[in-house]
Amino acid sequence: MSRTRVRRWLVGFLALVVAMTTVWVATPGAASASRRVACADLAQVRLPEVSSASAELDTDGEAAGMTGLPEFCRVVLTVVPQIGIxxxxxxxxxxxxxxxVGGGGYAGAISYPALANALRxxxxxxxxxxxxxxRDGSFALGPDGRLNQQLITDFASRSLIELTLTAKTLIRAFYGRPAEFSYWNGCSTGGRQGLMLAQRLPGxxxxxxxxxxxxxxxxxIxxxxxxxxxxxxELGxxxxxCKLTAATExxxxxxxxNDGVVDGVLDDPRRCDFDPRSLIxxxxxxxxxxxxxxxxxxAIWDGPRTTGGRSLWYGLTPGxxxxxxxxxxxxxxxxxxxxFWVEQxxxxDWKTLDYAGFERDFRASQRLFxxxxxxxxxxxxxFRASGGRLLIWHGWADPLIFPQGSIDYxxxxxxxxxxxxxxxxxxxxPGVGHCGGGSGPNTFDMFGTLVNWVEHRSAPDRIIASTVENGQVVRTRPLCAYPGAARYDGRGDPNSAASFDCS
Known part of the structure; x- marks a missing residue:
């Protein structure tokens, strides 16, 4: 690990230790670790780098467009230069x-629906x-036409560390004790954020x-x-x-x-040998x-290539x-x-990119980011030494983020x-799209599985996924811990998870 990464980890670790052991309030003397701070007074808790703060008790069940909320203390913070938390x-x-809870895309907004779900x-x-x-990528480029390294770093990692440290401090202040368990829950950009924290702020x-x-x-990207x-x-x-649809179908x-049962879903698209030339x-x-x-x-299935034909990254999976x-x-x-990020x-106009130009920008993206x-x-x-547990999941039919990248990592x-x-x-x-949806069984409780693993040391080997139609479960299938994959036993009900083994 580079000296820069070591230094970054040490700074984050020391800050976390301070945040978890001491709460300072802007009143004479230091607050005891067991003292509970009233909601309105949380705005006065001294938090490093926080430039503004407000706190109020919400009792009407509505906030930020969300409804059906229990009573809660809402704390709104700004961390310099402009990180909203x-x-x-x-x-x-x-x-x-x-x-x-994590965000999506380029973020740029608080994830209120996810906050509401967690609160409920x-x-x-x-x-x-x-x-x-x-909500777009333009924030990365400053008015001077140069990359805004501060905002890029805030987006990539610093905002996540600040969120963690400030939230843990406020939790200890408000309840008089730290949370018994702490979890990160995110998909897409939120999934990346979780792995960034595992790498940069273990523990x-x-x-x-x-x-x-x-x-x-x-x-x-x-x-x-x-x-x-x-x-x-190739086509101009x-x-x-309809040709895209024909190839997928x-x-x-x-x-x-390939998995022993015909159900409209590819359990492992890597094993698919379909040649689109058969459609000519x-x-x-x-x-x-x-x-x-x-x-x-x-070419889309193969993924990007150099002008010499070497693979640069993965492509979309067949199906x-x-x-x-x-x-x-x-x-x-x-x-x-x-x-904004590469050409700055x-x-x-991306249309000016030929194969050589694409390869050039791909390499530049690697070098810069x-x-x-x-x-x-x-x-x-x-992260492992701290006792942490990490659950990664990815839909095989993700149309945006290539699942082979998660396997590679x-x-x-x-x-x-x-x-x-x-x-x-x-x-x-199998068959599940980006963070959900798709033609495969796409209803499953990954977060509950993680909580059970953390709190009861029950490591998951298989997770039951369901297809729900009109409020009824019509099919179940096991999701198997990689490298396992579900295989039909050839005897039981093909719509029941009990008829499948993980092998």
Whole structure:
């Protein structure tokens, strides 16, 4: 580990120790660790780097557009230069646990729905806007045309550390004692945030749930633009939507039996050997499938390549809907990343990128942003030593973040730590999209599984996922701890999880 990372960890660790052991109030003398601070007085708690604070008791069941809320103390903070943080502290419904919640995309806003869900379940909870108040990637570029390293760092990591330290201090002040257990819960950007905390602030959380984590940010984000570059270079325009659908449906039809049962879901798309060239000449509502169409589909599945043909990153898996990245316009986060972060030119037009230009920008993204936001350090030894538990999950049919990236990271953690299953496990959800949805069984309780693992030391080997239609469960299937995968036993009800083994 570099000296910079060691120094960063030491600073965060020492700050955490201070935050967890001492509460200072802006009244004469220091407050006892057992003294409870009234809600209105929480605004006076001295918190490093906080430039403004307010606190009020919410008793009407509504806040920030959320309804059905129990009574709670709402603390609103600003950490210099402009990191927004909210900490919600339930009164009579408190379960003595802390659940910090993550954001999505480029963040830029407090995650109020996630805060409300955590609060309703009795958790003290907190969220951050990550240091900017815009929802696109333009915050990374300053008025002078240069990267705003402060805001980028705040977005990538500092806001998460500040959220953790301030929330833990306020919890101790308000309840007179620290939370008995602390959890992180996030998906997509929130999943990346959880892994950043495991890597940069080990010991802060007893359990971290990291869904569809946006790690490998410096590579997977530019890789999201690859389908657009390929279509423009090979076809001159986006491929017709019905041809994308035809390729996806044909891949599922070809490989559906690989897991022993035909159910419209690919349990492991890596095992699918469908060749889109078999569609050449097939009629579709948007014209005959051409050789050029087949080449584009295969390139999207293969993922970005150098001009010499070497792989740069992963592609979308066969059976995954392609329209999100290969639709008529680029995915905004990827386009913003190239324009503001890499080219550093608000007027840059991605359409000017040929294969060589894409490779150049891909390499530049790695060089500029891996250290700050790659979030792919496999050394989780300090998190493991702290007793933390990490649960990662990813949908196999994620149309935005390539699930192979999560597998790649987990495998590197395994190579580094060896007995990784004793503190970290990965679950892949067949047919499930980005943070949910999709054609596979997509209803499951990952957070409850994590809590059970942390508090009862019950390490999960399989998690039951359900397909719910009209309020009724019509199918169940086990999600298996990686590298296991569900296999039908050939005898039982194919719609019952009891008929599947993890192998």
């Amino acid at each position: 909210e900490v919600w502290l339930p009164t009579g419904t408190y379960n003595r646990r802390f659940e910090a 379940s009795g958790y003290a909870t907190a969220s951050t806007d990550t240091g900017h108040q815009v 802060a959380y007893d359990g971290i749930l990291s869904g569809a984590p946006a790690i490998n940010w410096d590579r997977f 530019p890789a999201e633009l690859w389908p657009q570059v390929v279509m423009r270079q 325009a986006p491929i017709a939507a 044909a891949a599922v039809a070809r490989c559906d039996r 000449g097939q009629a579709t509502p948007c014209g005959a499938f051409t050789a050029a169409d087949a080449g584009v589909i295969q 995954t809907p392609l329209n999100a990245l290969a639709g008529p316009v680029p995915f905004p986060i990827a386009e913003n990343h190239i324009r 030119n608000p007027q840059f 891996n250290d700050v936001i790659g979030t792919d350090d496999p050394d989780l030894s300090r 987990y495998q590197r953690v395994l190579d580094r730590t060896h007995r990784v299953g004793d503190f970290a496990r990965l679950f892949l959800a």
